[in-house]
Amino acid sequence: MLKNKHIQTLYSTFFRPYKQRDYFKEIFSLSDGDFLECFWSKKPDGKKPIVILFHGLTGSFKSPYIQGVLKELDSAGLNGVVMHLRGALSPNKTPHSYHSGLTADTKEFINSLQKRFPTTPLFCVGYSLGANMMLKMLGELKENTTIKGAVSVSAPLLLDECANSINKGFSKFYQKRLLKELKKLLHQKYKNFNMEKLINFKEENIENIKTFWEFDEIYTAKLNGFKSAKEYYQKCSAKQFLKDIKVPTLIIHSKDDPFMNEKVIPKENEISKFITLEIHDNGGHVGFIDGSIFKPKYYLDKRVVEFLVNITSVIAVKH
Numbered sequence: 001m002l003k004n005k006h007i008q009t010l011y012s013t014f015f016r017p018y019k020q021r022d023y024f025k026e027i028f029s030l031s032d033g034d035f036l037e038c039f040w041s042k043k044p045d046g047k048k049p050i051v052i053l054f055h056g057l058t059g060s061f062k063s064p065y066i067q068g069v070l071k072e073l074d075s076a077g078l079n080g081v082v083m084h085l086r087g088a089l090s091p092n093k094t095p096h097s098y099h100s101g102l103t104a105d106t107k108e109f110i111n112s113l114q115k116r117f118p119t120t121p122l123f124c125v126g127y128s129l130g131a132n133m134m135l136k137m138l139g140e141l142k143e144n145t146t147i148k149g150a151v152s153v154s155a156p157l158l159l160d161e162c163a164n165s166i167n168k169g170f171s172k173f174y175q176k177r178l179l180k181e182l183k184k185l186l187h188q189k190y191k192n193f194n195m196e197k198l199i200n201f202k203e204e205n206i207e208n209i210k211t212f213w214e215f216d217e218i219y220t221a222k223l224n225g226f227k228s229a230k231e232y233y234q235k236c237s238a239k240q241f242l243k244d245i246k247v248p249t250l251i252i253h254s255k256d257d258p259f260m261n262e263k264v265i266p267k268e269n270e271i272s273k274f275i276t277l278e279i280h281d282n283g284g285h286v287g288f289i290d291g292s293i294f295k296p297k298y299y300l301d302k303r304v305v306e307f308l309v310n311i312t313s314v315i316a317v318k319h
Helices: 005-015 064-075 104-116 129-141 159-165 169-192 195-199 203-208 212-223 229-236 238-244 299-318
Strands: 024-029 035-040 050-054 079-083 122-127 147-153 249-254 275-280
Touching (some): 024 104, 035 104, 050 064, 050 104, 050 129, 064 079, 064 122, 104 122, 122 129, 129 238, 147 299, 159 212, 159 229, 169 203, 169 212, 195 212, 212 229, 249 299
Parallel strands (some): 050 079, 050 122
Antiparallel strands (some): 024 035
């Protein structure tokens, strides 16, 4: 039963128990006057390795996959911090918000951590959109990064292919659900900024947007300096950056991901020697559940943390 790609995708979202955690909240100020909201498992003291988590589209610290991996990180003695992408949790101070290729904010946050905790190993884990952004960033930085290791889960490595795939069949359900949240954010932008002047689009037409292609053409591309949604997708798809990644990186992906198709899956000649590809037949989108509906086993969390712990062990031996 759990081999069905839609059950894999939907089960943890709707049925995984959610337990409110206590966090140490940090407001990180960006150089352009905007801010990021960062939620730490424990107040950072530089003693434990730090794992920066990047959520997916419309995700947050409340997302079940984030909750699950934070619990596993705690058990392994690692300090997790959810870096909410710009505008993801609270209305931000600028008309634009996060997108699949916005790496500058993440670089600023990582640089600040490196300065604050110069001897503490830093790691990254990205999910879906956050994974694409993270992989693009690592490819841009090449060897010029303090990140010691990374894990990508269900990254939409070819954004145009994903925008096409999610507009077909039952996958339209996911598109509709995600667009509903994006439209709420866009309505909020109209309350705070003169968006009609900025993007030449009337607020009353927002509800007519039916696809990611339309949303990204109307809003994302225009606000972020791209000529079109097509150019945005071309420049921000992380697949082209994989050859340049110079840190140990695990890419976890499922062949049956309903958000994308098999063109997204990189071939061996498209990745650097630092990347480990783990391709599953079943797993859906950020699912990867074993067991039964009544006794599910969320093996994804353990696999992510296992990979990072192995790297911390190697670092410890070297020192």
